[in-house]
Amino acid sequence: MESMYTHHRRRLLDRLTQERTAAVIPTARPKVRNHDCDYRFRPTSDFWYLTGFAEPGACLVLLPPQSEGQTARSILFLRPRDVEQEIWNGKRLGIEAAPEALGVDEAHDSADLWNELPELLSGYERILYRLGDEEEDDRHFIALLKTLRGKARGGVRPPVRVIDPAEYLHELRLIKDRDELSAMRKAAAITAEAHAAAMASAAPGLGEQQIEALLEYTFRRRGGSGPAYGTIVAGGANACILHYTENDQILRDGDLLLIDAGAEKEGYACDVTRTFPVGGRFSEPQRAIYELVLRAQQAAIEKVRPGTPFDAVHEAALWVIVDGLIELGLCRGSREEILEEGSYKAFFMHRTSHWLGLDVHDCGAYHQDGKARPLEPGMVLTVEPGIYISPDNPDVEERWRGIGVRIEDDLLVTAEGSENLTAAIPKELDAVEAACAGATLAELRK
Ligand SMILES: [Mn+2]
Numbered sequence: 507m508e509s510m511y512t513h514h515r516r517r518l519l520d521r522l523t524q525e526r527t528a529a530v531i532p533t534a535r536p537k538v539r540n541h542d543c544d545y546r547f548r549p550t551s552d553f554w555y556l557t558g559f560a561e562p563g564a565c566l567v568l569l570p571p572q573s574e575g576q577t578a579r580s581i582l583f584l585r586p587r588d589v590e591q592e593i594w595n596g597k598r599l600g601i602e603a604a605p606e607a608l609g610v611d612e613a614h615d616s617a618d619l620w621n622e623l624p625e626l627l628s629g630y631e632r633i634l635y636r637l638g639d640e641e642e643d644d645r646h647f648i649a650l651l652k653t654l655r656g657k658a659r660g661g662v663r664p665p666v667r668v669i670d671p672a673e674y675l676h677e678l679r680l681i682k683d684r685d686e687l688s689a690m691r692k693a694a695a696i697t698a699e700a701h702a703a704a705m706a707s708a709a710p711g712l713g714e715q716q717i718e719a720l721l722e723y724t725f726r727r728r729g730g731s732g733p734a735y736g737t738i739v740a741g742g743a744n745a746c747i748l749h750y751t752e753n754d755q756i757l758r759d760g761d762l763l764l765i766d767a768g769a770e771k772e773g774y775a776c777d778v779t780r781t782f783p784v785g786g787r788f789s790e791p792q793r794a795i796y797e798l799v800l801r802a803q804q805a806a807i808e809k810v811r812p813g814t815p816f817d818a819v820h821e822a823a824l825w826v827i828v829d830g831l832i833e834l835g836l837c838r839g840s841r842e843e844i845l846e847e848g849s850y851k852a853f854f855m856h857r858t859s860h861w862l863g864l865d866v867h868d869c870g871a872y873h874q875d876g877k878a879r880p881l882e883p884g885m886v887l888t889v890e891p892g893i894y895i896s897p898d899n900p901d902v903e904e905r906w907r908g909i910g911v912r913i914e915d916d917l918l919v920t921a922e923g924s925e926n927l928t929a930a931i932p933k934e935l936d937a938v939e940a941a942c943a944g945a946t947l948a949e950l951r952k
Pocket residue numbers: 777860888890914
């Protein structure tokens with residue numbers, strides 16, 4: 507059976523064939539953490555989507571036919587087997603095994619990549635390549651363009667367009683197929699277990715980092731590759747720092763705890779935020795803010811269906827939040843005035859949604875022809891409104907200060923409407939309080 511990666515490659519090659527475009531898609535380069543230690547290697551998402559191959563030092567080259575009778579070629583450049591290197595740094599697939607293992611037509615030594623490309627790309631006027639990701643690759647690529655232009659005198663047509671993957675590849679990635687959704691459901695199941703464990707375990711006196719450790723332990727223990735992005739465990743007013751990742755403070759009774767954390771599985775991200783009381787019970791002001799954010803999220807989720815413009819999801823959440831802020835006395839004026847002046851941005855300063863997939867902020871255009879694009883079946887987006895009241899805000903009553911709430915789920919657009927991939931994670935007030943009291947996901951489903 508064709509793997510999902512071969513399927514993705516074939517779909518891209520169909521498009522490249524129509525457009526007479528060759529593609530050069532390198533994976534990531536290892537990144538130094540400090541001195542002689544690297545971060546754990548993660549392929550680029552484009553490369554992973556097309557190969558499922560996790561070794562560094564590789565590049566995929568796709569060559570559509572240039573004339574009748576020719577066939578398309580997929581060539582993977584990768585590191586050769588090396589007994590000495592493999593003892594130190596781990597096993598390599600090797601050039602001989604790659605075509606069979608990965609379904610590519612040919613495999614070549616990655617040391618020859620930039621030397622072979624002038625010949626391989628000869629005659630293609632359009633080349634798909636992402637400039638700006640890796641300077642060293644970019645330098646090689648620019649030198650390659652010069653070499654190809656030099657061949658023009660010999661009658662070979664030189665490249666006239668370098669095309670960003672956004673145009674074809676990222677549009678493919680935006681619509682998830684069955685295999686991708688299967689990986690995303692696994693990531694969601696792992697994430698659900700981690701959030702439930704965090705709710706059951708958080709208690710006054712524990713450190714944020716202990717909850718972070720529990721989340722990431724669960725991600726790895728359940729077979730995820732780890733967190734899909736920097737885990738946020740923000741107690742009390744730390745929740746008002748949107749990208750708080752220090753996670754080094756002590757949890758206090760009476761505070762809320764905001765956790766934004768998701769597992770990565772087979773390269774695919776889950777992205778979930780829950781906010782719950784450290785001591786297990788919401789205070790009145792916390793409850794009022796929580797209920798408002800939950801209502802806003804539900805209004806936004808109801809908008810998720812084919813045909814809804816992307817921006818309408820945010821607007822639905824925003825209107826509920828603005829009306830609620832007026833009701834609670836946190837904003838003054840009419841809805842129209844507040845929207846016009848943007849005074850709500852003191853409390854809700856980010857947007858409600860982003861695409862989700864191999865990248866947590868996944869690729870794919872949000873606008874088309876100057877307008878917000880309509881949602882289509884197979885797209886996955888987050889819905890994550892929030893309200894954050896700065897501890898230093900002098901314009902609000904003291905009881906509101908330092909409350910930060912965000913609620914985030916991952917929504918798949920279906921033919922009929924939507925499916926909430928992360929619905930199993932407690933979110934209604936009583937379910938959250940039950941989970942904080944130790945109820946498991948299985949008990950909460952009853
Ligand atoms: Mn998100």
